[in-house]
Amino acid sequence: MDTPPETQKINLHLVSDATGETLNAIARATTVQFGPVQIIHHRWSLIRTRFQLHRVLEGIEAEPGPVLSTLIDRTLRLELDTTCQRLNVKVVNVLDPVMTALQDVIGQQAEARPGRQYVLNADYFSRIDAMHYVLAHDDGQAQPGLAGADVVLVGVSRSSKTPTCFYLANRGIKAANVPLVPNLPIPPGLEEIKCPVIGLTLAAEALIDIRRHRLRLIGGGAQTGPIRADSSDYVDEDAVKAELLWARRFCNSHGWPTIDVTRRSIEETAATVLQLMEAWHNRKAKGN
Template identity: 50%
Template structure:
């Protein structure tokens, strides 16, 4: 009963369907799930070609199909095969139709249209990659968010995640022996956020990094006292400048990014004179 064939049938890229399935499965303890992914199913002929796979691997079918003929054909096949089929977006779409007073357009892949938001996201990704690890500090004023923290405090992956949400992000590593450029203290537009973590967690991550590079693991980079001094230096800098601080010790990249987005949205609603506290959140 802990095994499942999960068929994901989409008329677009299937990204939304995969995220919904992943979020739902996360609520269960170590289920054994074989995912069968069927994207870009936009014709009856294409749908009919995957039916033998549904029969060969019976299980649960999640689908996002907006074309009524394709939906009906899939539902008919699932009934004949005795497979439960779940239209995962139907309730959400129906609620929106009721509140907005209009019918959904029923066009597949509309969320992936190359509109203004799409090009904004592409620009944000390009900017973020070009301003990783302290690069191009002369352009930091163009950033929406600037992340500051010691080495291996999740700055880069968090930056890339935020860029995919449309935020231009720069990040800078803090090194005790090499103070950051003065540009950092003169910024007006970007939200500057400090990232911190526990010494134990940071040492573990750094050791794993050194091992992956086949380098010696007994260096100042992972020395307990040195690491604590780095983190204290960073915390003082955050506090002196009133930057908001996020402790990433027990946070995933997604959770850290969500906290940063909330800070950015809160700042947009506040007068410019109100700053951060320098305390971890």
């Protein structure tokens, strides 16, 4: 019997002068493209002084591996590059290609100011305001405030409405969500709302699995929200299929587009919501 090959293991150092979110996103997007490789992430954030950088260099020397960097300060970058060259470690300054392209087009050098994307500007406070809005308008709450929404997500229980709204809030989008329950009235004014309304749906089998997990959590004392009393219908296959069909027909009757989230991540669902929002605003601009 053949022995399975040993999983390759590498160290990956992420060196940032800010929070490191950019590098985390790049690392997630790239490392998943490889097979059975164990990648040990070493995250070095808020590196803005030579003293802080020396700790990073000691870590790289102790556990060598490729380095992804978003350092802006030229002195720190030079020291990082020099040390990595001495250690024969590959270093990639991931912002360089984009910065160079923009400098060529704009015709001026970029300012070397670390963490500038996180200044407390209007965009930052817009995201905070959107987060407060989502909290206040989750699961059909504060219904009169729906008029202030940028988008309203509707769908049956456990169709990823809440996590999608929170993701959108991080983009500065005020997203409310309203549950669709057969035989219960929808919030007054939702049908006349002056923003996009988008339905979320998914396959019955996937929804049943999610709801069963939810019921197990509640049974274990981890209740975090209301649940329907008729829990037998909540996970009954025929009842769930009928509920989904009713919700889809309800959205269609109002001209609301729907997104099937069965095999979509929250990020992919949010991206599709943004596309539908843009299409809605384009139609409004053209008078349609």
